Amino acid sequence: MERDNVIVIGAGVGGLTSAALLAARGLDVTVVEAAATPGGKMRQVTSGGAMVDGGPTVFTMRDVFEDLFDSCGATLSDHLTLRPASLLARHAWNEDRLDLFADRDASEAAIGNFAGAAEAKGYRRFYDEAQQIFRSLDHPFMRSQRAGPTRLAWEMGKANPSDLLTTRPFNSLWGALGDHFRDPRLRQLFGRYATYCGSSPFKCPATLMLIAHVEARGVWLVDGGMFALAKAIEGLAIRNGARFRYGERVTEILVDKGKASGVTLASGERLHARSVVCNADPAALASGRFGQAAQRAVGAIPASGRSLAAMVWTAHSKTDGFPLAHHNVFFSNDYAAEFESLGQNKLAVSPTVYVCAQDRDDLGVGPDGAERLQILVNAPAIGDGKGFTQGEIDQCRLQMLETTGRAGLLLELPASGTTLATPTDFEAMFPSTGGALYGQASHGWVASFRRPGARTKIPGLYLAGGSTHPGAGVPMAALSGGLAVDILLRDLALTSRLMQKVMPGGTSTPAATTAASA
Ligand SMILES: Cc1cc2nc3c(=O)[nH]c(=O)nc-3n(C[C@H](O)[C@H](O)[C@H](O)COP(=O)(O)OP(=O)(O)OC[C@H]3O[C@@H](n4cnc5c(N)ncnc54)[C@H](O)[C@@H]3O)c2cc1C
Numbered sequence: 001m002e003r004d005n006v007i008v009i010g011a012g013v014g015g016l017t018s019a020a021l022l023a024a025r026g027l028d029v030t031v032v033e034a035a036a037t038p039g040g041k042m043r044q045v046t047s048g049g050a051m052v053d054g055g056p057t058v059f060t061m062r063d064v065f066e067d068l069f070d071s072c073g074a075t076l077s078d079h080l081t082l083r084p085a086s087l088l089a090r091h092a093w094n095e096d097r098l099d100l101f102a103d104r105d106a107s108e109a110a111i112g113n114f115a116g117a118a119e120a121k122g123y124r125r126f127y128d129e130a131q132q133i134f135r136s137l138d139h140p141f142m143r144s145q146r147a148g149p150t151r152l153a154w155e156m157g158k159a160n161p162s163d164l165l166t167t168r169p170f171n172s173l174w175g176a177l178g179d180h181f182r183d184p185r186l187r188q189l190f191g192r193y194a195t196y197c198g199s200s201p202f203k204c205p206a207t208l209m210l211i212a213h214v215e216a217r218g219v220w221l222v223d224g225g226m227f228a229l230a231k232a233i234e235g236l237a238i239r240n241g242a243r244f245r246y247g248e249r250v251t252e253i254l255v256d257k258g259k260a261s262g263v264t265l266a267s268g269e270r271l272h273a274r275s276v277v278c279n280a281d282p283a284a285l286a287s288g289r290f291g292q293a294a295q296r297a298v299g300a301i302p303a304s305g306r307s308l309a310a311m312v313w314t315a316h317s318k319t320d321g322f323p324l325a326h327h328n329v330f331f332s333n334d335y336a337a338e339f340e341s342l343g344q345n346k347l348a349v350s351p352t353v354y355v356c357a358q359d360r361d362d363l364g365v366g367p368d369g370a371e372r373l374q375i376l377v378n379a380p381a382i383g384d385g386k387g388f389t390q391g392e393i394d395q396c397r398l399q400m401l402e403t404t405g406r407a408g409l410l411l412e413l414p415a416s417g418t419t420l421a422t423p424t425d426f427e428a429m430f431p432s433t434g435g436a437l438y439g440q441a442s443h444g445w446v447a448s449f450r451r452p453g454a455r456t457k458i459p460g461l462y463l464a465g466g467s468t469h470p471g472a473g474v475p476m477a478a479l480s481g482g483l484a485v486d487i488l489l490r491d492l493a494l495t496s497r498l499m500q501k502v503m504p505g506g507t508s509t510p511a512a513t514t515a516a517s518a
Pocket residue numbers: 009010011012013014015032033034035039040041042054055056057058059060248249250251279280281284310312376429430431437438464465466467472473474475477478
């Protein structure tokens with residue numbers, strides 16, 4: 001009997017996860033990806049002859065990927081080498097430095113030395129609160145289908161909407177940090193976690209302090225860089241029978257009698273399928289890039305609500321003057337002004353700069369001579385509008401070097417060995433986003449409930465990825481891929497049961513049987 005077939009549009013981590021899970025459950029899966037390689041934002045860039053991670057660099061929530069491999073009959077550690085990082089990140093404010101560690105007591109001691117005993121106590125309170133929020137929302141929100149606030153409160157196990165208040169949806173993160181820290185540098189450090197989903201700490205809810213806990217639960221260094229994770233999930237999908245078609249763009253999602261029925265490629269070729277999982281940004285659907293019929297699959301996604309984009313330099317070059325760790329943050333002198341500029345669609349005069357020294361190990365030991373670097377500055381998502389002039393880009397580079405230079409870091413960035421991705425470049429890779437890297441910003445308490453869920457308004461068409469519930473980041477996008485599969489299999493099982501009722505004696509597909517018993 002013919003297997004149920006599924007087209008997955010996009011081989012970002014959400015699409016890869018959906019493909020691997022669906023293939024492992026016996027469905028006939030074809031992934032169509034516009035780029036030449038898997039990974040989407042989790043991509044490698046050639047700089048100075050070296051392959052440098054040009055997207056995510058901080059690997060967290062290892063359990064999400066262990067579960068994924070388990071569900072597909074494999075073991076993550078057989079396909080990916082992960083080393084736990086004891087030093088989470090090095091932070092610098094001009095010449096002041098603070099390291100955070102995986103070990104809570106070590107972080108507390110470092111904060112005590114850096115800012116005094118009261119701040120160390122504040123860190124302990126903050127850590128406990130972040131942990132509490134994470135625990136409250138991990139399963140009911142992050143690992144569950146999208147729900148409204150009332151349902152979420154119910155799922156949190158108490159059926160009392162006031163319990164949701166313990167996650168502090170109505171306080172800003174910046175305000176809540178003031179309850180724990182007096183030292184503005186520590187507020188800045190922990191407020192920066194808002195940018196992990198492209199948001200401002202001044203506008204996002206205090207709930208996002210859970211991201212600090214995600215990092216405190218563990219950060220791992222990935223042998224081969226983050227791109228190795230994309231390759232590992234691609235391999236998992238292929239071993240279970242999925243096919244990948246790279247360098248092919250989907251131009252239309254076919255809708256027949258109100259139901260998704262396949263896709264058209266830029267070449268004109270049509271691929272028919274019973275279900276379609278879209279890992280492209282939902283904004284591309286909403287703007288009609290997949291055709292008029294598919295446009296109604298999601299509601300409007302306003303450009304005004306976009307998360308941040310970034311200027312990302314990748315280089316293979318020498319550094320001096322500052323003992324780089326694997327992850328490093330060089331803070332702006334004026335954090336409020338930085339986010340005010342970004343909110344006005346401008347680049348910051350004094351930007352915060354993230355530097356990943358990819359070749360450095362946990363203790364900061366790296367190669368002599370040139371090393372692989374990623375340098376990131378937040379930018380507004382205006383890549384589909386006027387973008388930035390060469391003058392503005394040059395100025396941004398100077399300001400970036402000014403921030404890192406204040407801490408003593410000397411970066412050699414020769415034109416031949418350095419590449420830059422601007423919001424305009426990200427728009428070209430991830431259409432209709434303006435270069436926003438994390439979907440809609442998490443500003444205000446309703447933002448999390450407004451992200452599209454896996455199910456769309458068109459039967460047979462599902463969404464997966466970092467702009468979809470539960471949110472941005474590599475593990476979250478993977479969770480989203482899993483949620484799309486859960487719904488898709490449930491729908492197939494339902495259709496199959498209905499068919500059996502309509503046509504007595506009909507047999508269900510292996511996939512539907514699996515789903516029904518899942
Ligand atoms: C510079 C940078 C740093 C980051 N840092 C971190 C970090 O440290 N830790 C972390 O967890 N997260 C980080 N993130 C966020 C994380 O990378 C993303 O949330 C996640 O990778 C998004 O995955 P996704 O499933 O949404 O797919 P995406 O990565 O958005 O990929 C979507 C895919 O769909 C393809 N596609 C789109 N349209 C079509 C079409 N019409 N036809 C065919 N294919 C199409 C695209 O080519 C792309 O490959 C970072 C992102 C960036 C860019």
